[in-house]
Amino acid sequence: MIRICYIMVTMYVCICNRLKEDTIRSLAQEGLGFNEIQALTGCSSVCGSCREFAEEVILSVHARPQQASSLQVLAGNAL
Ligand code: FES
Numbered sequence: 562m563i564r565i566c567y568i569m570v571t572m573y574v575c576i577c578n579r580l581k582e583d584t585i586r587s588l589a590q591e592g593l594g595f596n597e598i599q600a601l602t603g604c605s606s607v608c609g610s611c612r613e614f615a616e617e618v619i620l621s622v623h624a625r626p627q628q629a630s631s632l633q634v635l636a637g638n639a640l
Contacts, residue, residue, distance in 0.1 A: 574615050577607035585615055589622035 571581045580602050588598045595616050599605055605612040 574618060575602070575604045575607075575611040577611070578603045580604050580611075582618055585618045586622055589619040593619075594623075595619055 571583045574580050574582050574585050584602065585598060585604065588601065593601070595605075595612075598615070598619065604615050
């Protein structure tokens with residue numbers, strides 16, 4: 562028997578606000594930019610040392626071809 566075990570590891574982007582990369586990535590996938598994500602989550606509003614990494618995560622999401630966001634999927638299911 563072969564067992565395959567996946568361990569999902571998500572990094573903290575902002576320690577001060579306990580924000581994980583998945584959270585930032587999800588918001589970026591909804592089309593939000595850094596300023597909007599900062600306003601919603603407080604990311605980079607305490608010590609600011611996470612700003613560069615947060616921006617990298619957001620840019621990496623926005624650089625990818627667009628996938629349907631969860632809001633679009635929900636809207637599609639409602640139609
Ligand atoms: S680590 Fe994000 S504000 Fe300090």
